[in-house]
Amino acid sequence: MREFRPDLILEATNVGILSTDRQGRILYANDAAAVQLGARKRELVGRAIDDVSKGAGDAFLEIVRTGKPQAGVKIRTSGGIVIADCNPVFDGGKVIGGVSVFKDISRYEETATELQAYRELAKRLDAVIHSSYDGLYITNGDADTLFCNKAYLRVSGLTAKDVEGKNMREIVRRGTINQSVTLEVLEKRRRVTIMQEFSNGRTAIVTGNPVFDDDGKIILVVSNVRDITELNELREQVQETRTLARRYREELKKASLAGVNRDTVVFRSPAMENCILLAARAGDVLSPVLLTGESGVGKGMLARLIHNLGSRKKGPFIHVNCGAIPAGLMESEFFGYERGAFTGASEEGKPGLFEMADRGTLFLDEIGEIPLPLQVKLLKSLEESEVRRVGGTQPRKLDVRIVAATNRDLQEMTRNRLFREDLFFRLDVFPIRVPPLRERPEDIPPLLDRTLGELNRRYKKGKRVRPDTLDLLVLHPFPGNVRELQNVVERSFILADGKWIGPEHLPAGIQKHSPPPESGAMVRISRGEEGLEQILAGVEREILERVLSECGTTYAMAERLKVNQSTVVRKLRKLGIRGHPAP
Known part of the structure; x- marks a missing residue:
């Protein structure tokens, strides 16, 4: 029978076993101990336990000092983390060393760390979900x-x-x-x-x-x-607020337009309504107003409206066409002259247009036609509110409201040195652009009715305009604006023998105005290629695809289209529009 060798058993186990003397020098270490301590076995024997692991050294010194075992000591080594049971070795009641049995728990530590991380993550996710x-x-x-x-x-x-x-x-x-x-x-x-x-x-x-x-x-x-x-409640409140604000705006608009004589000031379009409201606002102050727009759009009517709606409505309204006064007479016409100021002058002298408009309004129509030399004196009169007659020595204080109008681009004229920049800025305090008739075709029917009504009253007739005639008039661009429209109506009134004014009574240029071409949808319906349902679906698809590309999200699409977001999602899916964004 072979000799029994306990050391073989110690080497066969996967548990580390290590013993030291009283001074902490290693006397024995099995293979498992070397692996778990991260060292070679032959290098361990004779080394101080402190050199191998500080934690192990402290544990051994403690049991040598106290003679008491230590269980479950966690020790970090170069090979990982071990958990050790350390016991003293006695000889004759005296501690002569120590022995430790330990096992590598690095993998268990990693698993515990991961488990703790998962627990922390789960805790955070739970907090996020519930918050x-x-x-x-x-x-x-x-x-x-x-x-x-x-x-x-x-x-x-x-x-x-x-x-x-x-x-x-x-x-x-x-x-x-x-x-x-x-x-x-x-x-x-x-x-x-x-x-x-x-x-x-x-x-x-x-x-x-x-x-x-x-x-x-x-x-x-x-x-x-x-x-x-x-959100629904807020939307309802916003809607109520908007409705209330709209009602207030309408009331303010009515109050602003209360003094407007609708028999002389005719409009239906929002663009012209805005001009009238601006004119009403300008009537409350004395700041200079500059009316711009093409010839024949109604700048003179607007100037008179500003005067009539203001505090000076009982004062004089002097309308002067600057382009109709010869350059040589402009100064004396504007500022007047004293007796004997020049050859042929009246013996009593003559007040100028500024003096005639005192405590009222002076409407300078076509102001872009004033020559540069006179612009200097005009600027001085505007800034100092006084004039000096030609041939006079004493200035006369005046209280005049200035409204100017032009169909020219005064800013371009200032760049070309044809109009003084300082005078332009003095006049351009409250600018109002009067849109041409082609930008407000809604105004053509009421303007036509007014002109036709005046002609019927003047000549005691009862003529009316046929619908197809009105359609042609609305489509015409009217480069001459309201003045051209009035002339066309009067000409047609004269040519019409009976009660009705037809297309044949209009000028040839208006008669030849072709109707707008049929849309692609109308062509397809005319040919019987598609019905109303297919046409509407196609239009809806085109709108949704366009808005989708512009907005990017169904919430933004819903806001743009003024529908619920769920409606947008449902329609995108119904029409099979791919790649629609998440809400």
Whole structure:
């Protein structure tokens, strides 16, 4: 029988065994100890335990000092982390060394660290889910409730007892909720969005999303519940505010237009209405007003309106066409002259246009025609509110409101040194642009009615305009604006023998005005290629694709199109428009 060798047993175990003397020198270490301590076995014997591991050295010195064993000591070595049981070795009641049995727990430590990390992550996710303002509801593939957060309970008005562990079909059957997006997702196997009203009166947009496994089976349905009750209430409040603001604007507009004589000031278009409102606003102050616009748009009418709506309506309104006065007479016409100022002058002298407009309004029409030398004196009179007659020595203080008008580009004239820049800025305090008639065709019918009414009253007739004639007039650009329209109506009035004014009574240039070409949709309908439903679907698709490319999200699309976001999503899916963005 072979000799029994205990050392073979010690070497065969995967538990590290190490012994030291009283001074902490290593006397024995098995193979497992060398591996776990991260050293070679032959290098361990004779070394101080402190050199191998500071933690192990401290433990051995402690048991030598106290003679008491230590259990479950965690020691970090160069080879990893070990957990050791250290015991003293006695000889005759005296501690002569120590022995330690230890095992590498590095893998267990890593697993514990990972587990702790997962626990922390789960804790954070749970905090995030429960702190979310949106509700979250999760079921498995059989519609069994797995989880719902606090926000869902708040929005729905339900309690955890109402839903926990219950199947969604049972919840709906019992009437706890009136419909379930989860059941629709399980039926349609795709994302579904619904608008849901809960018994507590709150409204939410609920979107259910399926989660598939590798075999294509639905394993979860995750539903997001967004409370839009406050949003709806806010939208209603905003709508009410807008309605109220619109009503106030209408009342203010009516108040502003109260003094406007609609028999002489005719308009229907928003563009012209804005001009009238600006004129009404200008009437309240004495600042200079500069009216710009093409010839014949009604600048003179607007100037008189500004005068009539202001505090000076009882004062004089002097209308002077600057382009109609010879350059040599302009100074004396504007500022007047004293007796004997020049050959042929009146013996009494003569007041100028400025003096005639004292305590009233001076309307300088076609002001761009004033020559540069006179512009200097005109600027001085405007700035100092006084004039000096030709041949006179004493200035005369005046109180004159200035309204100027031009069909020329005064800014371009200042750049070309044809109009003084300082005078332009003095006049351009309150500019009003009067749009041409082609930009406001809505005004053509009422302007026509007024002109025709005046002609009928003057000549005691009762002539009227045929609808097809009116259509041609509305389509005509009228480069001469209102003046041209008045001339056309008067000419047609003269040519029409009977009661009706037809297209044949209009000038040839207006008669030849072709109607707008048919749209592609009308052509397809005329040919019988498509019906109304197909045409509308095509138009709807074109609009949605265009707005989708511009907005990027269905919420932005809904705001642009003034519909609910769920409507946009439904239409995108119905028309098969791919690649639509997530809400």
